[in-house]
Amino acid sequence: MTTYPRELPPTNWADINLRLELSVSQSRSGNRLTNIIETADPVWVVTLKTIPIRREAFTEVEAWWNSLRGGLRSAIFRHPAWPGPRANRDDLTPAQTVGTVAVIVNSGTVSTTGLAAGLIISRGDYVTFFNGIHHLAQVTDTSGAGTTRTIEFEPPFPPGSAFTGAAVHFANPSLYMRPVAGSFQKSGDILFQQASFELIETRLP
Secondary structure (H helix, E strand, O other): OOOOOOOOOOEEEEEEEEEEEEEEEEEEEOEEEEEEEEEEEEEEEEEEEEOEEEEEHHHHHHHHHHOOHHHHEEEEEEOOOOOHHHHHHHOOHHHHOOOEEEEEEEEEEEEOOOOOOOOOOOOOOOOEEEEEEEEEEEEEEEEEEOOOEEEEOOOOOOOOOOOOOEEEEEEOEEEEEEEEOOOOOOEEEEOOEEEEEEEEEEOOO
């Protein structure tokens, strides 16, 4: 039986565009001032496009998409091209050690413990904080050494969330996502076809 959230279909990808979309409005006022207001929480969106694949393989991707019923069911997204921190790509063993959020300094900064001493964290790396909810973030700065690190990241934790004690994953960072309705597109010819579609972050599995 298929279980949900469902993993991405096993295919090769021509493009994976993961981006953080901000809901920010800007308006000018007097005295050369600009008013900037965040109207909603940031949200991750990903656009995926397969390489040209034979029609039989395309129908498998299509069936995977249809099984999500336009967003009524969810997927779990693990970036196919980002298995772990870029400085550890030759040996991902240090990234596979799961750390713990020890202290929340503020909504976008945490102190962690239990990470592998050989883990090398760089700006731009992805990390998932998991407390039953997947919070995917991108490292903006880091300090510390050994098993204890301080990590600054975006987007910050949502207001009212409780991530003290959450697991810290640098290997195969993950996120619950749902289809963007109407985004599935088909291109190609009778022999080779490409599928493209969008997923959007969801808090609920």
